[in-house]
Amino acid sequence: DVQLVESGGGLVKPGESLKLSCAASGFFFTSYTMNWVRQAPGKGLEWVASITTGSNIFYAASVRGRFTVSRDNAESSLFLQMNSLRAEDTAVYYCARDKGGLRYNWFDPWGQGTLVTVSS
Amino acid sequence: QSVLTQPPSVSGAPGQRVTISCTGNSSNIGAGYDVHWYQQLPKTAPKVLIYGNINRPSGVPDRFSGSKSGTSASLAITGLQVEDEADYYCQSYDDSLSAWVFGGGTKLTVL
Numbered sequence: 001d002v003q004l005v006e007s008g009g010g011l012v013k014p015g016e017s018l019k020l021s022c023a024a025s026g027f028f029f030t031s032y033t034m035n036w037v038r039q040a041p042g043k044g045l046e047w048v049a050s051i052t053t054g055s056n057i058f059y060a061a062s063v064r065g066r067f068t069v070s071r072d073n074a075e076s077s078l079f080l081q082m083n084s085l086r087a088e089d090t091a092v093y094y095c096a097r098d099k100g101g102l103r104y105n106w107f108d109p110w111g112q113g114t115l116v117t118v119s120s
Numbered sequence: 121q122s123v124l125t126q127p128p129s130v131s132g133a134p135g136q137r138v139t140i141s142c143t144g145n146s147s148n149i150g151a152g153y154d155v156h157w158y159q160q161l162p163k164t165a166p167k168v169l170i171y172g173n174i175n176r177p178s179g180v181p182d183r184f185s186g187s188k189s190g191t192s193a194s195l196a197i198t199g200l201q202v203e204d205e206a207d208y209y210c211q212s213y214d215d216s217l218s219a220w221v222f223g224g225g226t227k228l229t230v231l
Binding site: 035044045046047050058060061094099100103104105106107108109110111112113 | 122153154156158165166167168171172177209211213217218219220221222223224225
């Protein structure tokens with residue numbers, strides 16, 4: 001079965017950093033673009049970042065310059081380094097595999113999510 | 121304010137039919153990009169319900185169907201069941217933002 005398991009969430013203060021991880025299994029990780037999508041408490045979904053098989057990287061404007069997405073194909077892992085965190089970054093962060101062609105793609109499946117809380 | 125506009129809520133009685141709209145513009149849905157739909161049951165991760173405007177993944181009942189026309193798309197659910205109570209989101213790509221975008225979500229209540 002395809003499985004995505006996020007970890008690394010927690011409570012941090014504004015301005016601090018946190019690194020999220022997503023462990024993938026059940027599929028050939030190297031062949032898929034991977035994504036981060038977040039959901040603030042009680043709010044909707046927001047795409048955060050994507051990294052292609054060739055390590056082309058895309059960021060939402062709200063995180064560009066502060067977040068860095070990376071992948072380790074040997075370990076079938078996806079990462080999100082989050083710096084200069086703000087209260088508005090508080091959310092459940094989901095790791096999601098890409099399906100379909102670039103820009104026509106959808107996210108399937110999703111991990112269970114990891115909660116990041118930014119508060120003083 | 122989401123780039124794709126959905127009604128905040130819809131409701132229907134068991135067995136009825138409901139539709140959820142997703143309205144975009146010429147930079148996203150109107151530019152020809154596909155629309156995908158997700159179902160998020162309470163306290164769970166989203167799950168794809170419809171991909172590529174009209175396609176259902178295996179395991180999704182045929183009570184769920186999608187359509188797209190111009191700058192809008194719709195999700196229809198027939199034969200409503202209590203277990204359909206969830207939040208539903210549409211998703212596409214936006215050229216002007218160079219970003220993947222979601223609708224604000226629609227909460228479906230089965231009365």
